[in-house]
Amino acid sequence: MSSTLSPAKLRRKIRSGEYTGNTSGLVPGFVQCNIVILPAAYAHDFLRFCQLNPKPCPLIAVGEPGAAALPALGDIDIRSDVPGYRVFRDGQVTEELTDITALWRDDLVTFALGCSFSFEEALLADGLEVRNVTQRLNVPMYRTTLDCVAAGPFAGKMVVSMRPFRAGDAIRAIQICTRFPAVHGAPIHLGDPALLGIADLAHPDYGDAVSIGETEIPLFWACGVTPQVALAAARLPLAITHRPGCMLVTDMRNSQLAVL
Amino acid sequence: MSSTLSPAKLRRKIRSGEYTGNTSGLVPGFVQCNIVILPAAYAHDFLRFCQLNPKPCPLIAVGEPGAAALPALGDIDIRSDVPGYRVFRDGQVTEELTDITALWRDDLVTFALGCSFSFEEALLADGLEVRNVTQRLNVPMYRTTLDCVAAGPFAGKMVVSMRPFRAGDAIRAIQICTRFPAVHGAPIHLGDPALLGIADLAHPDYGDAVSIGETEIPLFWACGVTPQVALAAARLPLAITHRPGCMLVTDMRNSQLAVL
Numbered sequence: 001m002s003s004t005l006s007p008a009k010l011r012r013k014i015r016s017g018e019y020t021g022n023t024s025g026l027v028p029g030f031v032q033c034n035i036v037i038l039p040a041a042y043a044h045d046f047l048r049f050c051q052l053n054p055k056p057c058p059l060i061a062v063g064e065p066g067a068a069a070l071p072a073l074g075d076i077d078i079r080s081d082v083p084g085y086r087v088f089r090d091g092q093v094t095e096e097l098t099d100i101t102a103l104w105r106d107d108l109v110t111f112a113l114g115c116s117f118s119f120e121e122a123l124l125a126d127g128l129e130v131r132n133v134t135q136r137l138n139v140p141m142y143r144t145t146l147d148c149v150a151a152g153p154f155a156g157k158m159v160v161s162m163r164p165f166r167a168g169d170a171i172r173a174i175q176i177c178t179r180f181p182a183v184h185g186a187p188i189h190l191g192d193p194a195l196l197g198i199a200d201l202a203h204p205d206y207g208d209a210v211s212i213g214e215t216e217i218p219l220f221w222a223c224g225v226t227p228q229v230a231l232a233a234a235r236l237p238l239a240i241t242h243r244p245g246c247m248l249v250t251d252m253r254n255s256q257l258a259v260l
Numbered sequence: 261m262s263s264t265l266s267p268a269k270l271r272r273k274i275r276s277g278e279y280t281g282n283t284s285g286l287v288p289g290f291v292q293c294n295i296v297i298l299p300a301a302y303a304h305d306f307l308r309f310c311q312l313n314p315k316p317c318p319l320i321a322v323g324e325p326g327a328a329a330l331p332a333l334g335d336i337d338i339r340s341d342v343p344g345y346r347v348f349r350d351g352q353v354t355e356e357l358t359d360i361t362a363l364w365r366d367d368l369v370t371f372a373l374g375c376s377f378s379f380e381e382a383l384l385a386d387g388l389e390v391r392n393v394t395q396r397l398n399v400p401m402y403r404t405t406l407d408c409v410a411a412g413p414f415a416g417k418m419v420v421s422m423r424p425f426r427a428g429d430a431i432r433a434i435q436i437c438t439r440f441p442a443v444h445g446a447p448i449h450l451g452d453p454a455l456l457g458i459a460d461l462a463h464p465d466y467g468d469a470v471s472i473g474e475t476e477i478p479l480f481w482a483c484g485v486t487p488q489v490a491l492a493a494a495r496l497p498l499a500i501t502h503r504p505g506c507m508l509v510t511d512m513r514n515s516q517l518a519v520l
Contacts, residue, residue, distance in 0.1 A: 170450065175438050177444060190431065
Protein backbone atom coordinates (compact mmCIF):
# COMPACT_ATOMS: atom_id res chain seq x y z
CA MET A 1 0.00 0.00 0.00
CA SER A 2 1.49 3.34 -1.04
CA SER A 3 2.16 5.65 1.87
CA THR A 4 1.25 8.66 -0.27
CA LEU A 5 -2.35 7.49 -0.71
CA SER A 6 -4.98 10.10 0.22
CA PRO A 7 -7.47 9.21 2.97
CA ALA A 8 -10.33 9.33 0.43
CA LYS A 9 -8.55 6.94 -1.96
CA LEU A 10 -7.76 4.53 0.88
CA ARG A 11 -11.41 4.62 1.98
CA ARG A 12 -12.49 3.80 -1.58
CA LYS A 13 -10.26 0.71 -1.53
CA ILE A 14 -11.75 -0.25 1.83
CA ARG A 15 -15.31 0.49 0.68
CA SER A 16 -14.89 -1.77 -2.34
CA GLY A 17 -13.50 -4.59 -0.19
CA GLU A 18 -10.06 -4.34 -1.84
CA TYR A 19 -8.38 -3.54 1.50
CA THR A 20 -9.43 -5.18 4.77
CA GLY A 21 -6.23 -4.90 6.84
CA ASN A 22 -4.68 -2.91 9.63
CA THR A 23 -4.54 0.88 9.19
CA SER A 24 -1.53 1.55 11.45
CA GLY A 25 1.04 3.67 9.58
CA LEU A 26 -1.23 4.27 6.55
CA VAL A 27 -1.80 7.83 5.26
CA PRO A 28 0.44 9.49 7.87
CA GLY A 29 -0.71 12.91 9.03
CA PHE A 30 -4.41 12.05 9.11
CA VAL A 31 -6.61 11.24 12.10
CA GLN A 32 -7.72 7.63 12.54
CA CYS A 33 -10.69 6.93 14.80
CA ASN A 34 -12.06 4.24 17.08
CA ILE A 35 -15.66 3.55 16.06
CA VAL A 36 -18.66 2.63 18.22
CA ILE A 37 -22.13 2.18 16.68
CA LEU A 38 -25.18 1.81 18.96
CA PRO A 39 -28.95 1.90 18.80
CA ALA A 40 -30.28 5.42 19.51
CA ALA A 41 -31.89 4.19 22.74
CA TYR A 42 -28.40 3.89 24.27
CA ALA A 43 -26.74 6.77 22.44
CA HIS A 44 -27.44 9.45 25.01
CA ASP A 45 -25.97 7.38 27.86
CA PHE A 46 -22.92 6.54 25.77
CA LEU A 47 -22.44 10.19 24.86
CA ARG A 48 -22.65 11.06 28.57
CA PHE A 49 -20.12 8.30 29.32
CA CYS A 50 -17.70 9.89 26.84
CA GLN A 51 -18.34 13.35 28.26
CA LEU A 52 -17.71 12.08 31.80
CA ASN A 53 -14.55 10.18 30.83
CA PRO A 54 -12.91 12.38 28.21
CA LYS A 55 -9.39 11.02 28.58
CA PRO A 56 -10.17 7.40 27.65
CA CYS A 57 -13.16 8.40 25.44
CA PRO A 58 -12.21 11.56 23.52
CA LEU A 59 -15.12 12.20 21.20
CA ILE A 60 -14.23 13.54 17.75
CA ALA A 61 -17.58 13.15 15.95
CA VAL A 62 -21.11 11.78 16.45
CA GLY A 63 -23.33 10.85 13.51
CA GLU A 64 -26.99 11.75 13.08
CA PRO A 65 -29.31 8.90 14.14
CA GLY A 66 -29.67 6.51 11.20
CA ALA A 67 -27.10 8.37 9.09
CA ALA A 68 -24.12 6.47 7.69
CA ALA A 69 -22.34 9.75 6.92
CA LEU A 70 -19.86 11.58 9.14
CA PRO A 71 -19.45 14.78 7.11
CA ALA A 72 -17.11 16.42 9.66
CA LEU A 73 -14.54 13.71 8.95
CA GLY A 74 -14.80 13.34 5.17
CA ASP A 75 -16.97 11.70 2.53
CA ILE A 76 -17.66 8.67 4.70
CA ASP A 77 -20.07 5.74 4.58
CA ILE A 78 -19.55 4.23 8.01
CA ARG A 79 -21.21 0.96 6.84
CA SER A 80 -18.33 0.10 4.51
CA ASP A 81 -15.40 2.49 5.12
CA VAL A 82 -13.86 0.69 8.10
CA PRO A 83 -11.64 -2.27 7.07
CA GLY A 84 -13.08 -4.57 9.72
CA TYR A 85 -16.00 -4.55 12.15
CA ARG A 86 -16.92 -6.46 15.26
CA VAL A 87 -20.59 -7.10 15.99
CA PHE A 88 -21.54 -7.47 19.65
CA ARG A 89 -24.85 -9.03 20.70
CA ASP A 90 -25.59 -9.08 24.44
CA GLY A 91 -21.95 -8.19 25.07
CA GLN A 92 -20.47 -11.04 23.04
CA VAL A 93 -18.67 -10.76 19.71
CA THR A 94 -20.88 -12.74 17.34
CA GLU A 95 -19.48 -11.72 13.95
CA GLU A 96 -16.41 -10.11 12.39
CA LEU A 97 -17.36 -8.43 9.11
CA THR A 98 -15.81 -6.15 6.52
CA ASP A 99 -19.12 -4.45 5.68
CA ILE A 100 -22.15 -3.83 7.89
CA THR A 101 -24.58 -2.50 5.27
CA ALA A 102 -26.81 -5.55 5.78
CA LEU A 103 -27.04 -4.80 9.53
CA TRP A 104 -27.75 -1.08 9.18
CA ARG A 105 -30.88 0.30 10.85
CA ASP A 106 -32.35 3.76 10.89
CA ASP A 107 -31.82 4.03 14.66
CA LEU A 108 -28.05 3.42 14.68
CA VAL A 109 -25.78 6.20 15.92
CA THR A 110 -22.04 6.33 15.13
CA PHE A 111 -19.39 7.63 17.54
CA ALA A 112 -15.84 8.38 16.34
CA LEU A 113 -13.26 8.54 19.14
CA GLY A 114 -9.64 9.70 19.04
CA CYS A 115 -6.85 7.14 18.80
CA SER A 116 -3.25 7.07 20.04
CA PHE A 117 -1.87 6.85 16.47
CA SER A 118 -2.23 10.65 16.31
CA PHE A 119 -0.12 11.42 19.38
CA GLU A 120 2.41 8.69 18.56
CA GLU A 121 2.96 10.47 15.24
CA ALA A 122 3.54 13.75 17.10
CA LEU A 123 6.03 12.06 19.45
CA LEU A 124 7.92 10.49 16.55
CA ALA A 125 7.92 13.79 14.65
CA ASP A 126 9.67 15.38 17.65
CA GLY A 127 12.40 12.77 17.51
CA LEU A 128 11.22 10.69 20.48
CA GLU A 129 11.45 6.92 20.31
CA VAL A 130 8.10 5.17 20.76
CA ARG A 131 9.01 1.69 21.92
CA ASN A 132 6.04 -0.22 20.48
CA VAL A 133 6.72 1.41 17.09
CA THR A 134 10.45 0.61 17.25
CA GLN A 135 9.74 -2.98 18.25
CA ARG A 136 6.89 -3.30 15.72
CA LEU A 137 4.54 -4.52 18.44
CA ASN A 138 1.06 -3.54 19.54
CA VAL A 139 1.26 -1.09 22.42
CA PRO A 140 0.92 -2.86 25.79
CA MET A 141 -2.40 -2.14 27.51
CA TYR A 142 -3.44 -2.84 31.08
CA ARG A 143 -6.70 -2.92 33.04
CA THR A 144 -6.36 -0.58 36.02
CA THR A 145 -8.25 -0.32 39.30
CA LEU A 146 -9.44 3.19 38.32
CA ASP A 147 -13.22 3.37 37.92
CA CYS A 148 -14.66 5.26 35.01
CA VAL A 149 -17.58 7.53 35.88
CA ALA A 150 -20.68 5.47 35.02
CA ALA A 151 -23.49 6.65 32.72
CA GLY A 152 -26.56 4.41 32.39
CA PRO A 153 -25.36 0.90 31.53
CA PHE A 154 -21.85 2.08 30.65
CA ALA A 155 -19.28 1.58 33.41
CA GLY A 156 -16.01 -0.18 34.07
CA LYS A 157 -12.35 0.19 34.86
CA MET A 158 -10.05 2.41 32.87
CA VAL A 159 -7.65 0.68 30.48
CA VAL A 160 -4.28 2.37 29.94
CA SER A 161 -1.56 2.02 27.32
CA MET A 162 2.10 2.24 28.38
CA ARG A 163 5.15 3.69 26.65
CA PRO A 164 8.54 3.91 28.43
CA PHE A 165 10.82 6.95 28.18
CA ARG A 166 13.89 8.35 29.89
CA ALA A 167 13.02 11.25 32.21
CA GLY A 168 13.81 14.10 29.82
CA ASP A 169 11.85 12.47 27.00
CA ALA A 170 9.01 11.71 29.43
CA ILE A 171 8.71 15.43 30.22
CA ARG A 172 8.79 16.24 26.50
CA ALA A 173 6.17 13.55 25.77
CA ILE A 174 3.86 15.11 28.40
CA GLN A 175 4.29 18.51 26.74
CA ILE A 176 3.58 17.17 23.26
CA CYS A 177 0.54 15.10 24.22
CA THR A 178 -0.93 17.99 26.22
CA ARG A 179 -1.50 19.68 22.85
CA PHE A 180 -3.77 16.80 21.78
CA PRO A 181 -6.66 16.35 24.24
CA ALA A 182 -8.80 14.89 21.44
CA VAL A 183 -6.51 11.85 21.25
CA HIS A 184 -6.21 11.01 24.99
CA GLY A 185 -4.05 14.05 25.84
CA ALA A 186 -1.33 13.95 28.48
CA PRO A 187 -0.54 10.71 30.32
CA ILE A 188 -2.66 10.05 33.41
CA HIS A 189 0.15 8.43 35.37
CA LEU A 190 3.88 7.84 35.37
CA GLY A 191 6.17 5.68 37.45
CA ASP A 192 4.98 2.94 39.78
CA PRO A 193 2.44 0.70 37.94
CA ALA A 194 1.21 -0.73 41.28
CA LEU A 195 -0.47 2.63 42.00
CA LEU A 196 -2.83 1.83 39.10
CA GLY A 197 -3.28 -1.76 40.29
CA ILE A 198 -1.02 -3.14 37.55
CA ALA A 199 0.87 -6.16 38.92
CA ASP A 200 3.40 -6.78 36.15
CA LEU A 201 4.27 -4.65 33.12
CA ALA A 202 5.61 -7.77 31.40
CA HIS A 203 2.08 -9.20 31.23
CA PRO A 204 -0.25 -6.71 29.56
CA ASP A 205 -3.97 -7.47 29.42
CA TYR A 206 -4.07 -6.44 25.75
CA GLY A 207 -1.35 -5.94 23.14
CA ASP A 208 2.28 -6.95 23.56
CA ALA A 209 4.88 -6.43 26.28
CA VAL A 210 7.67 -4.04 25.24
CA SER A 211 11.18 -3.74 26.66
CA ILE A 212 11.82 -1.10 29.32
CA GLY A 213 15.33 0.26 29.89
CA GLU A 214 16.84 0.48 33.36
CA THR A 215 16.73 4.29 33.41
CA GLU A 216 13.31 4.52 31.77
CA ILE A 217 10.03 5.49 33.38
CA PRO A 218 6.72 3.99 32.24
CA LEU A 219 4.17 6.59 31.12
CA PHE A 220 0.52 5.58 31.12
CA TRP A 221 -2.13 7.04 28.82
CA ALA A 222 -5.90 6.57 29.06
CA CYS A 223 -6.71 4.10 26.28
CA GLY A 224 -9.47 3.72 23.71
CA VAL A 225 -10.02 0.11 24.76
CA THR A 226 -11.78 1.56 27.84
CA PRO A 227 -15.04 2.35 25.98
CA GLN A 228 -14.94 -1.08 24.32
CA VAL A 229 -14.76 -2.73 27.76
CA ALA A 230 -17.63 -0.55 29.01
CA LEU A 231 -19.60 -1.39 25.88
CA ALA A 232 -19.14 -5.14 26.30
CA ALA A 233 -20.09 -4.89 29.98
CA ALA A 234 -23.32 -3.04 29.06
CA ARG A 235 -24.50 -6.16 27.15
CA LEU A 236 -26.56 -4.22 24.63
CA PRO A 237 -28.70 -6.27 22.25
CA LEU A 238 -26.60 -4.83 19.39
CA ALA A 239 -23.40 -2.82 19.18
CA ILE A 240 -20.79 -2.58 16.42
CA THR A 241 -17.17 -1.43 16.70
CA HIS A 242 -14.12 -1.39 14.47
CA ARG A 243 -11.92 -4.49 14.66
CA PRO A 244 -8.81 -3.62 16.77
CA GLY A 245 -6.16 -1.99 14.57
CA CYS A 246 -8.64 -1.46 11.69
CA MET A 247 -9.59 2.18 12.26
CA LEU A 248 -11.69 4.68 10.36
CA VAL A 249 -9.22 6.80 8.35
CA THR A 250 -10.50 10.39 8.12
CA ASP A 251 -9.74 13.52 6.10
CA MET A 252 -8.95 15.42 9.32
CA ARG A 253 -5.28 16.21 9.84
CA ASN A 254 -3.60 15.32 13.14
CA SER A 255 -2.33 18.90 13.33
CA GLN A 256 -5.96 20.12 13.34
CA LEU A 257 -6.44 18.36 16.68
CA ALA A 258 -3.69 20.42 18.34
CA VAL A 259 -5.21 22.90 20.79
CA LEU A 260 -2.09 25.05 20.65
CA MET B 261 3.99 43.83 55.67
CA SER B 262 0.58 44.13 54.02
CA SER B 263 0.04 41.61 51.27
CA THR B 264 -1.96 44.15 49.26
CA LEU B 265 1.03 46.46 48.83
CA SER B 266 1.84 47.44 45.24
CA PRO B 267 5.28 46.54 43.86
CA ALA B 268 6.11 50.26 43.53
CA LYS B 269 5.18 50.96 47.17
CA LEU B 270 7.22 47.99 48.38
CA ARG B 271 10.20 49.18 46.34
CA ARG B 272 9.90 52.65 47.92
CA LYS B 273 10.10 51.04 51.38
CA ILE B 274 13.13 49.08 50.24
CA ARG B 275 14.72 52.11 48.57
CA SER B 276 14.41 54.14 51.77
CA GLY B 277 15.94 51.32 53.83
CA GLU B 278 12.66 50.73 55.73
CA TYR B 279 12.47 47.11 54.50
CA THR B 280 15.55 44.90 54.12
CA GLY B 281 14.04 41.41 54.46
CA ASN B 282 13.02 38.41 52.40
CA THR B 283 10.59 39.04 49.53
CA SER B 284 9.07 35.55 49.38
CA GLY B 285 5.26 35.80 49.44
CA LEU B 286 5.23 39.61 49.16
CA VAL B 287 3.05 41.31 46.49
CA PRO B 288 1.67 38.07 45.08
CA GLY B 289 1.04 38.08 41.34
CA PHE B 290 4.17 40.05 40.45
CA VAL B 291 7.45 38.79 39.03
CA GLN B 292 10.47 38.75 41.34
CA CYS B 293 13.93 38.53 39.82
CA ASN B 294 17.38 37.21 40.55
CA ILE B 295 19.88 40.04 40.00
CA VAL B 296 23.43 39.90 38.66
CA ILE B 297 25.45 43.09 38.15
CA LEU B 298 28.78 42.94 36.30
CA PRO B 299 31.34 45.27 34.70
CA ALA B 300 30.60 45.76 30.99
CA ALA B 301 33.83 43.94 30.08
CA TYR B 302 32.17 40.66 31.19
CA ALA B 303 28.60 41.46 30.23
CA HIS B 304 28.69 40.02 26.74
CA ASP B 305 30.05 36.67 27.95
CA PHE B 306 27.47 36.54 30.74
CA LEU B 307 24.69 37.32 28.29
CA ARG B 308 25.94 34.52 26.06
CA PHE B 309 26.05 32.20 29.09
CA CYS B 310 22.37 32.98 29.76
CA GLN B 311 21.48 32.49 26.11
CA LEU B 312 23.28 29.14 26.04
CA ASN B 313 21.71 27.94 29.31
CA PRO B 314 18.18 29.34 29.22
CA LYS B 315 16.64 26.89 31.68
CA PRO B 316 18.84 27.78 34.68
CA CYS B 317 19.42 31.38 33.44
CA PRO B 318 16.13 32.69 31.99
CA LEU B 319 16.82 36.32 31.14
CA ILE B 320 13.96 38.74 31.76
CA ALA B 321 15.75 42.09 31.37
CA VAL B 322 19.22 43.58 30.81
CA GLY B 323 20.05 47.15 31.76
CA GLU B 324 21.95 49.67 29.64
CA PRO B 325 25.65 49.89 30.59
CA GLY B 326 25.96 52.24 33.55
CA ALA B 327 22.20 52.69 33.89
CA ALA B 328 20.56 51.97 37.25
CA ALA B 329 17.12 51.89 35.63
CA LEU B 330 15.30 48.80 34.31
CA PRO B 331 12.33 50.51 32.64
CA ALA B 332 10.86 47.25 31.28
CA LEU B 333 10.29 46.11 34.87
CA GLY B 334 9.03 49.30 36.51
CA ASP B 335 10.36 52.55 37.99
CA ILE B 336 13.49 50.91 39.34
CA ASP B 337 16.78 52.12 40.77
CA ILE B 338 18.76 48.91 40.91
CA ARG B 339 21.27 50.51 43.34
CA SER B 340 18.72 50.68 46.14
CA ASP B 341 15.57 48.71 45.20
CA VAL B 342 16.79 45.25 46.19
CA PRO B 343 16.44 44.56 49.95
CA GLY B 344 19.88 43.00 50.20
CA TYR B 345 22.98 42.71 48.03
CA ARG B 346 26.07 40.53 48.00
CA VAL B 347 29.31 41.95 46.70
CA PHE B 348 31.79 39.49 45.20
CA ARG B 349 35.44 40.39 44.67
CA ASP B 350 37.59 37.76 42.94
CA GLY B 351 34.79 35.22 43.49
CA GLN B 352 34.49 35.78 47.25
CA VAL B 353 31.63 37.48 49.08
CA THR B 354 33.28 40.53 50.67
CA GLU B 355 30.25 42.57 51.74
CA GLU B 356 26.50 42.23 52.33
CA LEU B 357 24.82 45.60 51.79
CA THR B 358 21.30 47.04 51.56
CA ASP B 359 22.33 49.77 49.10
CA ILE B 360 25.08 49.75 46.46
CA THR B 361 24.91 53.40 45.36
CA ALA B 362 28.40 53.96 46.73
CA LEU B 363 29.76 51.12 44.56
CA TRP B 364 28.03 52.15 41.35
CA ARG B 365 30.15 52.69 38.26
CA ASP B 366 29.27 53.81 34.79
CA ASP B 367 30.38 50.46 33.33
CA LEU B 368 28.08 48.23 35.41
CA VAL B 369 25.43 46.17 33.62
CA THR B 370 22.39 44.69 35.38
CA PHE B 371 20.84 41.32 34.52
CA ALA B 372 17.39 40.34 35.86
CA LEU B 373 16.70 36.60 35.73
CA GLY B 374 13.45 34.72 36.33
CA CYS B 375 12.82 33.08 39.71
CA SER B 376 10.87 30.03 40.80
CA PHE B 377 8.49 32.12 42.94
CA SER B 378 6.52 32.79 39.73
CA PHE B 379 5.93 29.17 38.81
CA GLU B 380 5.33 28.14 42.43
CA GLU B 381 2.52 30.70 42.48
CA ALA B 382 1.05 29.15 39.32
CA LEU B 383 1.26 25.66 40.86
CA LEU B 384 -0.43 26.81 44.07
CA ALA B 385 -3.12 28.66 42.09
CA ASP B 386 -3.95 25.38 40.37
CA GLY B 387 -4.45 23.67 43.74
CA LEU B 388 -1.19 21.75 43.80
CA GLU B 389 0.73 21.42 47.04
CA VAL B 390 4.28 22.80 46.89
CA ARG B 391 6.10 21.00 49.67
CA ASN B 392 8.65 23.71 50.54
CA VAL B 393 5.80 26.24 50.79
CA THR B 394 3.69 23.91 52.98
CA GLN B 395 6.64 23.17 55.22
CA ARG B 396 7.75 26.84 55.25
CA LEU B 397 11.25 25.84 54.21
CA ASN B 398 13.62 27.01 51.51
CA VAL B 399 13.34 24.77 48.47
CA PRO B 400 16.03 22.05 48.49
CA MET B 401 18.69 22.60 45.82
CA TYR B 402 21.36 20.22 44.58
CA ARG B 403 24.52 20.47 42.51
CA THR B 404 24.26 18.05 39.58
CA THR B 405 26.83 16.47 37.29
CA LEU B 406 25.28 18.27 34.30
CA ASP B 407 27.66 20.76 32.71
CA CYS B 408 26.35 24.14 31.67
CA VAL B 409 27.51 25.31 28.26
CA ALA B 410 30.46 27.61 28.99
CA ALA B 411 30.83 31.20 27.72
CA GLY B 412 34.07 33.04 28.39
CA PRO B 413 34.87 32.73 32.11
CA PHE B 414 31.34 31.54 32.96
CA ALA B 415 31.01 27.76 33.38
CA GLY B 416 29.98 25.20 35.95
CA LYS B 417 27.54 22.48 36.88
CA MET B 418 23.80 23.01 36.79
CA VAL B 419 22.07 23.42 40.14
CA VAL B 420 18.50 22.11 40.38
CA SER B 421 15.66 22.65 42.82
CA MET B 422 13.42 19.72 43.81
CA ARG B 423 9.71 19.52 44.57
CA PRO B 424 7.97 16.17 45.14
CA PHE B 425 4.53 15.35 43.72
CA ARG B 426 2.32 12.33 43.22
CA ALA B 427 2.27 11.19 39.58
CA GLY B 428 -0.92 12.95 38.51
CA ASP B 429 0.17 16.22 40.09
CA ALA B 430 3.65 15.78 38.58
CA ILE B 431 2.10 15.63 35.11
CA ARG B 432 -0.01 18.71 35.90
CA ALA B 433 3.05 20.55 37.27
CA ILE B 434 4.91 19.86 34.01
CA GLN B 435 1.96 21.27 32.04
CA ILE B 436 1.73 24.40 34.17
CA CYS B 437 5.47 25.16 34.21
CA THR B 438 5.72 24.62 30.45
CA ARG B 439 3.73 27.86 30.12
CA PHE B 440 6.50 29.77 31.93
CA PRO B 441 9.83 29.36 30.12
CA ALA B 442 10.96 32.74 31.51
CA VAL B 443 11.01 31.31 35.04
CA HIS B 444 12.86 28.03 34.40
CA GLY B 445 9.97 26.36 32.51
CA ALA B 446 9.25 22.64 32.73
CA PRO B 447 11.33 20.41 35.00
CA ILE B 448 14.51 19.04 33.44
CA HIS B 449 14.29 15.67 35.21
CA LEU B 450 11.99 13.50 37.27
CA GLY B 451 12.49 10.31 39.23
CA ASP B 452 15.88 8.84 40.04
CA PRO B 453 18.15 11.57 41.50
CA ALA B 454 21.24 9.42 40.87
CA LEU B 455 20.84 10.08 37.14
CA LEU B 456 21.72 13.73 37.90
CA GLY B 457 24.57 12.68 40.19
CA ILE B 458 22.59 13.52 43.34
CA ALA B 459 23.55 11.06 46.09
CA ASP B 460 20.92 11.82 48.72
CA LEU B 461 17.82 14.00 48.52
CA ALA B 462 17.91 14.35 52.31
CA HIS B 463 21.12 16.37 52.06
CA PRO B 464 20.64 19.29 49.69
CA ASP B 465 23.63 21.46 48.78
CA TYR B 466 21.54 24.61 49.32
CA GLY B 467 18.21 25.23 51.07
CA ASP B 468 16.41 22.74 53.27
CA ALA B 469 15.46 19.08 52.89
CA VAL B 470 11.69 18.55 52.51
CA SER B 471 9.66 15.41 53.22
CA ILE B 472 8.87 13.11 50.28
CA GLY B 473 5.86 10.77 50.45
CA GLU B 474 6.18 7.11 49.58
CA THR B 475 4.10 7.46 46.39
CA GLU B 476 5.69 10.76 45.38
CA ILE B 477 8.14 11.41 42.56
CA PRO B 478 10.82 14.09 42.85
CA LEU B 479 10.67 16.70 40.06
CA PHE B 480 13.83 18.69 39.34
CA TRP B 481 13.89 22.21 37.92
CA ALA B 482 16.90 24.13 36.61
CA CYS B 483 17.68 26.61 39.36
CA GLY B 484 18.71 30.27 39.51
CA VAL B 485 21.59 29.40 41.83
CA THR B 486 23.34 28.03 38.71
CA PRO B 487 24.40 31.47 37.39
CA GLN B 488 25.55 32.46 40.91
CA VAL B 489 27.82 29.41 41.01
CA ALA B 490 29.17 30.23 37.52
CA LEU B 491 29.66 33.82 38.60
CA ALA B 492 31.66 32.88 41.71
CA ALA B 493 33.77 30.46 39.67
CA ALA B 494 34.57 33.22 37.16
CA ARG B 495 36.35 35.18 39.96
CA LEU B 496 35.61 38.58 38.46
CA PRO B 497 37.26 41.56 40.17
CA LEU B 498 33.74 42.82 40.98
CA ALA B 499 30.26 41.34 40.76
CA ILE B 500 27.10 42.13 42.73
CA THR B 501 24.03 39.93 43.20
CA HIS B 502 20.88 40.02 45.32
CA ARG B 503 21.16 38.34 48.72
CA PRO B 504 19.40 34.90 48.50
CA GLY B 505 15.66 35.32 49.11
CA CYS B 506 15.86 39.12 48.76
CA MET B 507 14.73 39.54 45.17
CA LEU B 508 13.97 42.53 42.95
CA VAL B 509 10.18 42.95 43.03
CA THR B 510 8.97 44.17 39.62
CA ASP B 511 5.78 45.66 38.15
CA MET B 512 5.55 42.77 35.67
CA ARG B 513 2.74 40.31 36.39
CA ASN B 514 3.50 36.59 36.55
CA SER B 515 0.66 36.03 34.08
CA GLN B 516 2.52 38.21 31.53
CA LEU B 517 5.29 35.61 31.50
CA ALA B 518 2.92 32.86 30.32
CA VAL B 519 3.64 31.96 26.70
CA LEU B 520 0.15 30.48 26.33
